[in-house]
Amino acid sequence: MLDRIFDGSLMPHGHCLLWRWDLLFLHLGGDLLTVMAYSLIPFGIFYFLHKRKDLNFNGIAMLFGGFIAFCGASHLAGLINIWHGYYFIEGVIKFATGVISIVTAVCLWRLMPTLISIPSIDMLKQRNAELESLRTELEEANKSLEEKVKQRTQELERQANTDTVTGVASRFAIMDRLSRCYLEYQRYHRPFSILMIDVDHFKDINDNHGHQTGDTVLHELAMCIASNVRQPDSVGRYGGEEFLVILPETPGEQAHELADRIRLAVEAMTLTSNITITCSIGVATISASISDDGLVSRADKALYKAKNAGRNQVVSYASGMADG
Ligand SMILES: Nc1nc2c(ncn2[C@@H]2O[C@H](COP(=O)(O)OP(=O)(O)OP(=O)(O)O)[C@@H](O)[C@H]2O)c(=O)[nH]1
Numbered sequence: 383m384l385d386r387i388f389d390g391s392l393m394p395h396g397h398c399l400l401w402r403w404d405l406l407f408l409h410l411g412g413d414l415l416t417v418m419a420y421s422l423i424p425f426g427i428f429y430f431l432h433k434r435k436d437l438n439f440n441g442i443a444m445l446f447g448g449f450i451a452f453c454g455a456s457h458l459a460g461l462i463n464i465w466h467g468y469y470f471i472e473g474v475i476k477f478a479t480g481v482i483s484i485v486t487a488v489c490l491w492r493l494m495p496t497l498i499s500i501p502s503i504d505m506l507k508q509r510n511a512e513l514e515s516l517r518t519e520l521e522e523a524n525k526s527l528e529e530k531v532k533q534r535t536q537e538l539e540r541q542a543n544t545d546t547v548t549g550v551a552s553r554f555a556i557m558d559r560l561s562r563c564y565l566e567y568q569r570y571h572r573p574f575s576i577l578m579i580d581v582d583h584f585k586d587i588n589d590n591h592g593h594q595t596g597d598t599v600l601h602e603l604a605m606c607i608a609s610n611v612r613q614p615d616s617v618g619r620y621g622g623e624e625f626l627v628i629l630p631e632t633p634g635e636q637a638h639e640l641a642d643r644i645r646l647a648v649e650a651m652t653l654t655s656n657i658t659i660t661c662s663i664g665v666a667t668i669s670a671s672i673s674d675d676g677l678v679s680r681a682d683k684a685l686y687k688a689k690n691a692g693r694n695q696v697v698s699y700a701s702g703m704a705d706g
Pocket residue numbers: 547580581582583584585586588592593594595596597600621622623689693
């Protein structure tokens with residue numbers, strides 16, 4: 383059997399071409415170029431697949447590469463057979479080429495729907511443009527959402543920091559300011575004072591004129607206090623009819639003077655409800671021995687003293703008063 387396969391004694395193909403140089407040149411040149419090309423193409427395919435591992439056409443590409451390689455081998459056998467008669471080997475190679483070609487063709491047709499569904503460059507460009515416009519829309523929506531969140535956060539912060547009845551700082555905000563003043567005092571030794579202001583007999587206003595009027599009085603009082611302090615000072619509602627004023631860079635004596643100015647201004651105030659009110663004020667100044675809470679407690683003690691002494695007066699905390 384092997385003898386038959388490797389029997390090169392059959393008539394070489396060159397005899398059919400009558401060994402004419404022009405025919406030999408055409409067959410030889412054509413086959414040689416084809417063999418070279420058919421050897422390079424499979425390598426090109428394998429190199430491409432190696433570089434593009436994301437493509438899922440490995441099977442068909444390998445078949446295609448194999449089919450080309452076998453075609454090249456057929457042409458090579460044809461070349462050899464010009465001088466030798468190995469037609470059996472050429473036949474085997476041709477048959478194998480035929481089989482692999484048919485398999486490749488069948489696989490190609492089966493793959494056709496997938497291949498056709500691969501989007502064209504134009505389709506990809508159009509999809510890309512659609513995605514770009516979608517991205518722009520999303521960015522704009524995101525911007526407007528961020529703006530709304532920012533506005534809402536500012537609004538919530540404003541609500542948390544502002545007392546709704548009086549319009550001055552809420553208890554939370556004024557206590558926060560006090561903590562910061564205290565930290566600054568600890569770090570830079572900047573003195574500051576506080577005033578605790580309380581309306582005298584405010585309960586009577588509520589009882590005689592109603593809660594609504596009471597609210598209006600609190601609002602007008604807050605505005606009066608705010609208009610009598612400097613820009614760096616802070617006014618906040620400590621609770622009920624009590625107001626806390628923080629006076630940065632203000633020693634006790636100046637704070638007392640300012641408190642008395644406020645007291646007089648409140649006394650002279652013309653309220654929309656035609657009521658007159660007075661207030662009592664406790665003054666305390668920071669010192670090394672106390673905390674911010676201790677300072678509030680001292681102002682409360684001084685206020686208590688002012689109330690007990692007959693109201694409508696200012697009392698500064700003195701060391702004789704017991705700390706609360
Ligand atoms: N209208 C109004 N009244 C309030 C508010 N918060 C507290 N009050 C009232 O303020 C009054 C405080 O009364 P008291 O603590 O007895 O003090 P006072 O009547 O001012 O008497 P002295 O402080 O001792 O001069 C109470 O009647 C509370 O109901 C508020 O937001 N609005």
